[in-house]
Amino acid sequence: MIAIQENLIHPKSIGPALAPTSPWRSGRWVFGAVWLFFMVYPAIGIVTSDGAIVEKVFGMAMISAFAVIYLLLCVYSMFVGEAEEKLSPATRTAAVAILVALMVASMPLLKTSAFAMAPFVMAAIAFAAPWKGRYALIGIVTIIAAAVAVPEFFGWELDSGFLIVMIIVGITMLFSRVMRDAQRDRETVVERQRALNAQLAVVAERERVARDVHDILGHSLTVITVKSELAGRLVDLDPGRAKTEIDEVTALAREALAEVRSTVGNLRTPDLTNTIAATESALAAADITADLPHVDGYASTIYEGPHATLFAWVLREATTNVVRHSGATRCEVTISTDAITISDDGRGSPVLTYGNGLRGLAERVEAEGGRLTVSSDATGTTVAARFDDR
Structure with a gap:
């Protein structure tokens, strides 16, 4: 585990965003x-x-x-x-x-x-x-x-010796300038690529949601349309069967509505298993090596436990920060029944800037009786939510 100083975040003590060092x-x-x-x-x-x-x-x-x-x-x-x-x-x-x-x-x-x-x-x-x-x-x-x-x-x-020193200093300065400019150019290219990968990940997620909505509503609405037309033709010819068709249309409409509500609810309240899968996709799109837990390696109670939804929120917010801001090449996620930890090897800082994301996350964790800790230095950043006395 990365050796870093741990800073306990309490929502009530989090003030305005901290300025850079x-x-x-x-x-x-x-x-x-x-x-x-x-x-x-x-x-x-x-x-x-x-x-x-x-x-x-x-x-x-x-x-x-x-x-x-x-x-x-x-x-x-x-x-x-x-x-x-x-x-x-x-x-x-x-x-x-x-x-x-x-x-x-x-x-x-x-x-x-x-x-x-x-x-x-x-x-x-x-x-x-x-x-x-x-x-x-x-x-x-x-x-x-x-x-x-x-x-x-x-x-x-x-003094000719002083002139030689000036020439050496000048050459050294020019070489250092060239190296610095080249490094900044490389960093710019990497940041642009990361931004593009993040956008692609968002597009992919939107396409997935669109597919889910299409799959949920497409079939149901098609059947509802067919049955409604059939019921309309049977009203005078066979009122009994028309009533049956209308009842089935009503049942289908209610079922489709329930499925839509479920889909929207999943978007608003993340499922831990699905969030892990989405995290893997987002990290891969950003060229970050991911070390994530899998269902086969963890007890099902972790994914269905009392803190599963909260852990999903923590994982979603931490992963967003890793992709957007860290410049990391590796991200490790560990989950137990009472704790989740997300660590990366990116650009950390002893003085963190707490935005609305971390502040809101700290409030969520505290509301459920846990604590959120964020620790960071030049070797990386770790975000953890715990519900024990460790």
Whole structure:
């Protein structure tokens, strides 16, 4: 079983939908921000320069502004997913432009030491700028070319070792950008396929319902039509037989009505056995390997027990979440007389967003004296309903 932290859901304690994890709390931004340590070199260059106090203060202010803007890009755009980005494309473009401007503005005071900011600018171009890959390539190549041309033009000395480091950093950033874009493209294709599979599953279910309704009503209505026409012809010729035919039509109509009500009731109140079959179909359509219980392997009392209908509701809602949101490749369902557990290996989260589905499900479970638990982390999610003291 997946080792995950379990969160007990009580309907009364479930508030508004929880927001995604704060980018400050995620820790991913540290990967980019840790490199700000190297900003100490231009800072030392300013302190040890021959400039006036005012120039040094202005230079330190520019370096501080550079570090703050870079850090904000790390937190809100550079090292988060597309769904978590807080900055608009125009804002990200403006932030990158400001970084470039601050680097250029510091050159009169720092000279070649100003290019110590170049790796940060290249990282911002590669990961935060909303441009396509080829524009990121142009931006990084331009910075590297400037690191060669500007010192040559002004007669400054540029450490060849530092230039090599810039080239290596630029190549690494470009390669990482290409890999990230390729990964996002693959994820987009997978998500579109999952959405298509989910739609196909819905269409298949609708077709099944249509077939059931047709099979139920088609025969009955055909017989009713034939008998009604026959009774109409026999009213004057053989009233006794006409009455018999009318009685049979009435019986058939009542039987058809009962069958329709039963069908509609099954749609509203799911049957556990049928829900398991529908779950298998939905997971297969979404290319998710399913490990489901089968009637042959379980006691019939599980499927006909006091919690069977509720377990069907739990299974239906959990499966819907797995197909739509998890990105899982495997889903396991276990059922006993007093518990049902649905586990997947998809994209979990320590902080779950509880929508109307889970909230309503928790209310159903509590109303019958049970408890619903949802536990999730990066290795997957588990939804369980229990009616014991475990």
